[in-house]
Amino acid sequence: MEFTTGARLEVRITPDDVGKRVSVRRLTDACETGARFTDAVGVLTSWDAGELRLTRRNGQVVRIPESAVVAAKVVPAEPARRRGPAATAAELVRVAARGWPPVVSEQLGDWTLRASDGFTGRANSVLPLGGPGLPLDAALARVTRWYGERGLPAMVQVATGAAGTQESLAAELDARGWSVRRAALMQVGELAPVADRGAAQRVELSRTASAEWFTLYNRAGEPTPAARTVLEGGPSVWFATVPGADGVPAAIGRCVVDGRWAGFAAVEVSPEHRRRGLATTVMAALAARALQEGASAAYLQVEPDNEPALALYEGLRFTTHHAYHYRYRPTT
Incomplete structure (x- = not known):
């Protein structure tokens, strides 16, 4: 447990800590059994409408009423586990x-x-x-x-x-x-080499997809409720945006962290900004964030006739696992 017996109970996190790894002690409904408190450790993925949502290392989502929190603090991120992308x-x-x-x-x-x-x-x-x-x-x-x-x-x-x-x-x-x-092809790769490809280009990360993000996402057009539910769902989701002109991003991407896995999707670059390495930049920024949350392996899906995407992913050392x-x- 992250809190020791007799330690002073303080809530030392705020909604500004969303995205960080935290430990939360909360009251339970089983006080009569003597088990007054229970602890949860994970990434604080949201704090809205009086509820905290933590995503544990195994992908499990824990929802905690704000009124039940008796102590909480930010804890160091776990080092990226060394287990590679081998999987069934x-x-x-x-x-x-x-x-x-x-x-x-x-x-x-x-x-x-x-x-x-x-x-x-x-x-x-x-x-x-x-x-x-x-x-x-x-x-x-x-x-x-x-x-x-x-x-x-x-x-x-x-x-x-x-x-x-x-x-x-x-x-x-x-x-x-x-x-x-x-x-489609399911491809896998190690996460650290993707993060190592980071560049100086500014990449903005957020928990939700902005209206500007959707202007470049070619599958959705206007952000429908269904599109938002799917895209913003998942254990620990991040959206990346490389700012562009006139409110249209130069590049975007999405990553969802689930235990040791980081899944990439929606990597798009506007036509006027292509051949500048922005797709790699977006993936590197998302990979760095996923490493901070303890992921070590990556996956993505790509159409078999999408030659530019296949070339990009091959350069990032992804290989096809199955179709x-x-x-x-x-x-x-």
């Missing part, structure tokens, strides 16, 4: 899903049905991490109804190309006419 596909898929949370979801056995008003495939598709708990045809019928009720096409995200992935499910869907529409694609229900 199942681990990576779960981490990536936590870092891109849908607006609504529902479990069907070990399948997660996700919907977010159509904002991105990952947030509007089935994530199968095992069996659905009923025969496949019945499960697919349930999936079709669930997405139809939300005005969305039925879609399943299927991982391939690594041990433990879902080639058998892909074959079953193929036999039923579920077509492949889009594909995934989306299967769409056949039209009748």
